[in-house]
Amino acid sequence: MPTTPLIAYANVGKTFDGGRVVAVDEVSLEVAEGEFLAIVGGSGSGKTTLLRLANRLIEADTGSITVEGEDVRNIDPILLRRRIGYVFQSGGLFPHLTVADNVGITPKLLGTPPAEISARVDELLDLVRLERAQYRDRLPHELSGGQRQRVGVARALAAKPRIVLMDEPFGALDPLTRDALGDDFRELHRTLGLTTVMITHDMTEAILLADRIAVMRGGRLLAQGTPAELSESGDAYVSELLRTPRRQAERISALLPQDGAA
Amino acid sequence: MSLLTDPRWAEALDHLPDYLGNHVRVSVTALALGLLVSLPLAILSRHRPVLRAGLLGLASIVQTVPGLALLALFYPLLLALAALSLSWFGFGFSAFGFLPAVLALALYSMLPVLRNTITGLQGVEPAILEAAQGVGMTPRQSLFTVELPLALPVMMAGIRTAAVWVIGTATLSTPIGQTSLGNYIFAGLQTQNWVFVLFGCLAAAVLALLVDQLLALIESGLRHRSRFRAGLGGAGIAALVAATLLPTVMRSQTNYVVGAKTFAEQYVLSALMTQRLKAASLPATTREGLGSNVIFEALAANDIDVYVDYSGTLWANQFQRTDMRPRQELLAELKTMLAKQNITLLGELGFENAYALVMPRKRAEQLGIRTIADLAARAASMSIAGDYEFFSRPEWAALRKAYGLSFRGQRQMQPDFMYAAVASGEVDVIAGYTSDGLIAKYDLVTLGDIRHAIPPYDAIMLLAPKRANDEELRKALAPLLGKIDIATMREANLRAAGNDSASSPDAVAQWLWEKVGRK
Numbered sequence: 001m002p003t004t005p006l007i008a009y010a011n012v013g014k015t016f017d018g019g020r021v022v023a024v025d026e027v028s029l030e031v032a033e034g035e036f037l038a039i040v041g042g043s044g045s046g047k048t049t050l051l052r053l054a055n056r057l058i059e060a061d062t063g064s065i066t067v068e069g070e071d072v073r074n075i076d077p078i079l080l081r082r083r084i085g086y087v088f089q090s091g092g093l094f095p096h097l098t099v100a101d102n103v104g105i106t107p108k109l110l111g112t113p114p115a116e117i118s119a120r121v122d123e124l125l126d127l128v129r130l131e132r133a134q135y136r137d138r139l140p141h142e143l144s145g146g147q148r149q150r151v152g153v154a155r156a157l158a159a160k161p162r163i164v165l166m167d168e169p170f171g172a173l174d175p176l177t178r179d180a181l182g183d184d185f186r187e188l189h190r191t192l193g194l195t196t197v198m199i200t201h202d203m204t205e206a207i208l209l210a211d212r213i214a215v216m217r218g219g220r221l222l223a224q225g226t227p228a229e230l231s232e233s234g235d236a237y238v239s240e241l242l243r244t245p246r247r248q249a250e251r252i253s254a255l256l257p258q259d260g261a262a
Numbered sequence: 263m264s265l266l267t268d269p270r271w272a273e274a275l276d277h278l279p280d281y282l283g284n285h286v287r288v289s290v291t292a293l294a295l296g297l298l299v300s301l302p303l304a305i306l307s308r309h310r311p312v313l314r315a316g317l318l319g320l321a322s323i324v325q326t327v328p329g330l331a332l333l334a335l336f337y338p339l340l341l342a343l344a345a346l347s348l349s350w351f352g353f354g355f356s357a358f359g360f361l362p363a364v365l366a367l368a369l370y371s372m373l374p375v376l377r378n379t380i381t382g383l384q385g386v387e388p389a390i391l392e393a394a395q396g397v398g399m400t401p402r403q404s405l406f407t408v409e410l411p412l413a414l415p416v417m418m419a420g421i422r423t424a425a426v427w428v429i430g431t432a433t434l435s436t437p438i439g440q441t442s443l444g445n446y447i448f449a450g451l452q453t454q455n456w457v458f459v460l461f462g463c464l465a466a467a468v469l470a471l472l473v474d475q476l477l478a479l480i481e482s483g484l485r486h487r488s489r490f491r492a493g494l495g496g497a498g499i500a501a502l503v504a505a506t507l508l509p510t511v512m513r514s515q516t517n518y519v520v521g522a523k524t525f526a527e528q529y530v531l532s533a534l535m536t537q538r539l540k541a542a543s544l545p546a547t548t549r550e551g552l553g554s555n556v557i558f559e560a561l562a563a564n565d566i567d568v569y570v571d572y573s574g575t576l577w578a579n580q581f582q583r584t585d586m587r588p589r590q591e592l593l594a595e596l597k598t599m600l601a602k603q604n605i606t607l608l609g610e611l612g613f614e615n616a617y618a619l620v621m622p623r624k625r626a627e628q629l630g631i632r633t634i635a636d637l638a639a640r641a642a643s644m645s646i647a648g649d650y651e652f653f654s655r656p657e658w659a660a661l662r663k664a665y666g667l668s669f670r671g672q673r674q675m676q677p678d679f680m681y682a683a684v685a686s687g688e689v690d691v692i693a694g695y696t697s698d699g700l701i702a703k704y705d706l707v708t709l710g711d712i713r714h715a716i717p718p719y720d721a722i723m724l725l726a727p728k729r730a731n732d733e734e735l736r737k738a739l740a741p742l743l744g745k746i747d748i749a750t751m752r753e754a755n756l757r758a759a760g761n762d763s764a765s766s767p768d769a770v771a772q773w774l775w776e777k778v779g780r781k
Contacts, residue, residue, distance in 0.1 A: 057395060082398030092393030096411050105407075106397050155397065 004069060005030035006163060006195045007054055012063035014049055023049040025219035026063070033162075036189055036196045038210035040203055040241065046219040047199045051165050054197070055084045067163065082106055085156030085164035085194075090172045091148040093140040099125075099151050100136045106159040124154040129184060146177035153185060157192070164189075166198040170205065182209050204245040215241060269763045270457040274446060280547075282465060283506035284441040289432045289473075290503055292364045293425055296371030304379035305405065314380060321373035329431040332370065336362035337438045337556055344563075358556070358565040363435035363442075370431055371424035378420025382413030411484075418481040422474050429470040433462065436551040437524060439560055443469070448551035452526050454678065454759055455766065473499065518546040518735065521557050521569035525677060526758040526767075527615060527697060527751065531570045531721075533771035535739060542738035554651070555579070562603055564728045568739070571724055572615055574717035576600075578656045586660075589718040596722075604727035608736065609743035613697055613751045616719035617657050618708040619646075620694035622685055626707050633710040637691065638665040644690035645671040647680055652693045657716050664715035678759070681706065697721075697748060699756025721746075745778040 007030070014024040024046045031037050041047040052058040053065055056077040065072045072080060093102050103124055104117040112120070125132040128150040140148055149169060156164050169185075170178045186209050189196050200206050206213045207227045214224040215238050223233045231242055307314040324332070340357035347353060355361065386409050394404040410417075433444030446462025449455065476498040483492025518539055522532035532548045539546035549566055558580055560566045573596055577583050581599055597607040619634055631637050637644075646669045652658055653672060661667055669691075675683060681700035684692045694701060696708060696719070723743065729735055746754075758770045 055396070057392070078398055078400055080398075081396060086396040088389065088393050088396065090389075092389055092396070094390065094393065094408055094412075096408075105399075109398050109403065 004033070005066075006033045006035075006068055007031040007197065008066045009050070009053070010064050010066075012050075012053060012060050012065060014046075014053065014058065014061050022219045024053070024060075027216075027219075027221045028063075029214055029221060029224065031195060031197055033195055034193055036186070036198070036209060036211045037214060038198050038200055038206035038212070039214045039216060040200055040206045041216035042201060044218075045216040047216045048167060050216065051167060051197060051199050054163075054165060055081045055086060057081070082110055082159060083161055083163075085159070085161040087149075087152050087156045087164065087166040087169045089168045090145070091140065091152040093148055093151055093155070095140050098137050098139060099130075099143070102140070102151055103154045103158055105155060110159060120158060121154075124157060127157070127188065128154045130154070144177075145173050146181060149173060149181060150184075153181075153188070157188070162193075162195060164194050164196045166196065168199050168201070171200070171202075178205075185209075203241045204248065207245055268457055270455060270766060271461070273763075273766060273768075274458055274461040277445070278465070279506075281441060281443050281445050281462075282469070285429070285432055285443045285466070285469065286502055286506040288360060288363050288367065288435060288440055288442060289425075289429045289469075290499070291360075292367030292432070293371055293421075293428050295364060295368040296424060296428070297375060297421065299368065300372045300375040301379060304376050304383070308380065308383045317376055318373075318380070321376050324369050325373045329366075329370065330434045330437070333363060333366045333431075333435055333438050334553065336366045337553075337559075340365070341559060358560045358563060359435075359439035359441075362438050363432065363440035367428045367432055367435070371428045374420040374423040374427070375417075376420075378423075379413065379417045382416030382420075383409055385416065386412045414484055415481065418477065418484075422477045422481075425473050425477060426470045429466060429473060433466050437553040438556055439549060439552055439565065441549065445551055448524060449529060449767070451676075452524060452529060452551075452678070454526075473502070476502075518544055518568065518729075519566045520546055520548045521552055521560060521566035522548060522550040523554055523557055523569075524551050527695075527755050528570065529767035530754055530758050530770045530774065531611075533767040534742065534774055535568060535570075535723075537768075537771055537775065538738050538742065539735070542734065544734060544738060561724055561726050562605060564726045567726045567729050568608075568735070569724060570611065570721050572719040573722055574616060574657070574719040577717055584656055584660075586714060586717055589720070592718060593720060593722070600724070604730060606725035606730050608723040608725055608739060611721040611723065611742060611746045611751075612744045613721055613746050613748040614719045615695050615697040615721055615751075617652065617655075617693050617716055618696045618711070619661075619691050620681075620684060620701060620706045620708050621691045622687075623705050623707040625690075626709070631709065633712050634661065634665050634667070634715075635712055637709055638667050641667050641669050641691075644669055645673065646691045646693065647673045647675045647683055647689040648693035649677045649680070650674050658693070660715040664713040697751045697755060699752045699754070699759055702752055703756055703759075721751075741779060746774070750774070750777055 009027050009029045012024055012027045013022075015022050027050060029050075039047045039050060049058055053060050054067060054072070056072055067075070067080065067084070094105070097105070100118070100121045103121045107117045107120060121136065122132045125135060130147065130150055135143070135147070140151070143151065152169070156166075170181055173181065182205065188194070198206075198210065212224065212226055213230055215222045215230070215235075217237055222235050223230055223238045225233070230238055233239070303317055307317055327335075337357060340362050344355050344357045347355065390408060390412070391404065394408045399407065432442050433447055435442050436444035436448045443462045443466045446458045446465070450458030450460075450462060476495045478495075479498070480492050480495035482488070483490065483495060520532045520535045520539070522528040529550060532550060536546045536548050552560065554575070557566070557569055558571065558576070561569060573593055576596060577592060587595065593607075593610070600607050619637065621631070626632070629640060631640070648658070653674065673689060677695070680692045680694060681698065681704050683689050684706065685704035694706070694708070700706070701708065723739060725732070725735065754770050754774045757773060758765055758767060763769065
C-alpha cells in the first residue's frame with residue numbers, strides 16, 4: 001500500500017448543542033491514495049459528520065485533519081471544497097439549473113473558460129454514461145433518480161479532484177440501478193485513480209464496492225480493515241453487521257442455480 | 263345625453279398626460295426606492311431571526327396605517343426636516359408633493375417585498391444550500407446563483423403585489439400636492455363629476471394591470487432564462503416611464519401654479535384665476551385637491567403661487583388665535599401677520615364662506631328658531647352633523663361656550679351629503695358653509711350668530727413670497743377682487759354641484775366671469 005495517506009484524521013472530536021451531543025469521539029483514521037473506503041454505521045453513528053469534517057462543511061472541535069498532507073485548518077474552506085468532489089444524498093442538484101450547468105458549476109466557480117467547461121461537461125456525461133445530446137439541457141426534475149445521481153457524480157468529478165466524498169450516494173435508488181451505478185463508479189474510481197470515501201448504512205454495498213471498511217457507532221470508530229480483516233474482529237456489533245450479508249449470500253446461492261443466467 | 267357622448271370624457275382625456283405622467287413617475291420612483299431598501303434588508307435578515315421579526319413587525323404596522331394618513335403624516339415630518347436642513351446645512355427642500363408621496367408609498371411597498379423575499383429565501387431546501395456549499399460556493403455565490411433564483415417566483419409575487427398597491431395608493435397623494443390620477447377622483451367627488459371619478463379609477467386600474475403584466479413578463483423571462491422576455495418586460499416599463507417624462511420635459515418651468523383645496527368652491531375659484539392668468543398671457547396650471555394645512559405651507563414655500571383662503575381659517579388654524587375681532591380689524595391684523603412670512607394678502611373677493619348652523623326653513627319656522635340662541639334651548643333633543651374637521655375646530659368650542667350648546671348626538675359627514683341629510687331629516691342641524699349653493703336648493707336657513715362666536719370668513723386671495731412684486735400677476739387678478747358677492751358665489755357653487763358638463767369647474771368659472779367681469 002502507498003506510503004503517505006491522502007486523508008488523515010488524528011484524534012478528531014466534534015460535539016453539537018454545546019457539548020450535549022457527541023457526534024464524533026476521538027476518531028483516528030487514514031485513507032491511502034487510490035483507496036476506496038466505506039464508512040458503515042447506523043443513523044446517528046457520526047459517519048456523515050466525519051465525512052463533512054474532511055472538506056470543512058463542519059469544523060472539528062479537537063484533533064486534526066490533513067488532506068494531501070496539509071492541515072485543513074490552513075486551507076481556505078472554499079478552495080478546499082472546490083478541489084474535493086462531493087456526491088450528495090439523492091443528488092443535491094440545483095433544481096433551476098440544467099444538467100450541463102449543474103455539472104459545470106465547480107469549473108465555473110474556478111473561472112474556467114466557458115468553451116472548456118462545455119467540452120468538459122460532454123466528457124463527463126460520456127463518463128457517467130448519459131447521452132450528451134439528450135441530457136445536457138434537461139432540468140433535474142426531468143430525470144429519473146438514477147440519472148440524477150449520475151449527474152451528481154459527474155458534477156463531483158468536474159474539477160478533476162483527486163478525492164471524492166460520497167454521502168449515501170446510492171441509498172435512494174432501486175436495486176438494479178443501484179447495482180449498475182455502483183459498478184460504474186467503482187470503474188471510474190479505478191480508471192481515474194481517485195481516492196474515495198463513501199458513507200453507507202448497507203454493509204453489503206460496502207463489501208461489494210470498497211477496499212476497506214470503517215465501522216462507526218455512537219461517534220466512535222469500532223473497527224477498520226478489509227472485509228476479511230473485519231470478519232476476524234471480536235466486536236459484537238461488527239459481527240452482527242457482517243452476519244446479514246453473509247446470510248443473504250448463503251440464501252441466495254441456495255436458492256439460485258450456481259451456473260444460472262445471473 | 264348618453265354616458266358615452268358626455269363631453270367630460272374629452273375633458274378628462276385632456277388631463278391624462280399630466281395626471282398619468284405624474285402618477286407613473288411617483289409610483290415607479292416609490293417602488294424602486296422600496297425595492298432598493300427592502301431587498302437588501304430581507305437578504306441581510308435571512309440568518310438573523312431577531313432583525314427579521316423586527317422588520318416584518320415594523321412593515322406590518324406601517325401597513326395598518328391608512329394610506330391617506332400615512333401620506334399626510336409625511337408632509338409635516340418633511341417640513342420639519344426641511345427646516346432643520348435649512349438651518350444646519352444652509353439648504354432646504356420642498357416638503358410638498360413628490361417627496362412625501364414617494365417616501366410614504368415606498369414605505370407602503372415594503373411589507374409584501376420583505377415578507378415574500380424572506381419567505382422565498384427560507385423556502386430553499388437545506389439540502390440545496392448544503393450542495394451549494396459543498397461544490398465550493400462562497401456565501402455570496404450561493405445567494406446569487408442558487409438562493410435568489412430559487413426564491414424568485416415568490417419574490418416576484420411580492421413585488422407585483424407591491425406594484426399594484428403603490429399604484430392604487432398613489433391616487434391618495436393628491437391632497438399632499440402630488441398630482442396623480444387621484445386628481446380625477448378627488449375633483450370628481452367634490453364636484454359630483456362621476457365621469458371624472460370613473461375615469462380616474464379606470465385609468466389607475468389599467469395602469470396597475472399593465473405594470474403587473476410587465477412584471478410577470480420579466481419574471482417569466484428570468485425563470486425560463488429568456489433574455490427576450492425579460493428584456494421586453496424591462497423595455498415596457500422603461501417606455502412607460504419615458505413616455506410620461508416627455509410632457510414634463512417639454513413644459514416650461516415659468517408656469518404660475520394656482521392652488522385649490524378639496525371642495526367645489528375652491529375648484530371653481532382656481533379655475534377662474536387660471537382663466538384670468540391665461541387671458542393675460544401668463545402660463546398657468548392648477549394644483550387641485552390640496553389639504554387645508556398643506557396648501558398654506560405650500561404657498562409659503564413657493565410651491566404654489568396663488569390661492570384663495572378664508573380669513574377665519576387662517577386666524578384660527580394657521581395663527582392659533584382664539585380671540586375674536588371685528589371683521590375689518592381681523593383682516594388688517596391678518597395682513598400684517600402674513601406679511602411677516604412674506605405672503606401677500608392681495609384682497610377680498612367679496613363674499614364670506616363661514617361655518618354656520620343650518621336647518622330646514624320650515625322646521626325652523628315651526629319651532630320658532632331664528633338664532634343659535636333659540637336653537638340652544640332645544641338642542642338637547644337634536645342631532646348635529648359637520649364635516650370631518652368641524653368638531654375639532656376652535657369655532658365649535660367657541661359656539662358651545664357662547665351658547666351653552668349641547669346636542670343629543672353628533673356625526674361627521676362628507677360635506678356634499680350633509681345638506682341632503684338635514685333636508686331629509688336624518689339629522690336636525692348641520693354645520694354648513696354660508697356660500698354653499700345647496701342652502702338655497704334645499705330651502706335651508708342659516709341661524710343668526712348673535713353673540714359673534716364664529717369669526718368672519720372672508721374669501722381672500724394670497725400670493726406666494728416670490729410673487730410679492732409680480733405686477734403682471736396682480737393686474738391679471740385684480741378684476742376679481744371685491745366683485746363676487748355671496749349670492750353670486752352660492753349660485754356658482756350650486757351650478758358646480760350639478761351633475762352634467764355645464765357643472766365642470768371650468769364652465770362654472772366662465773359663467774362666473776361673465777357675471778362679475780362686466781361689473
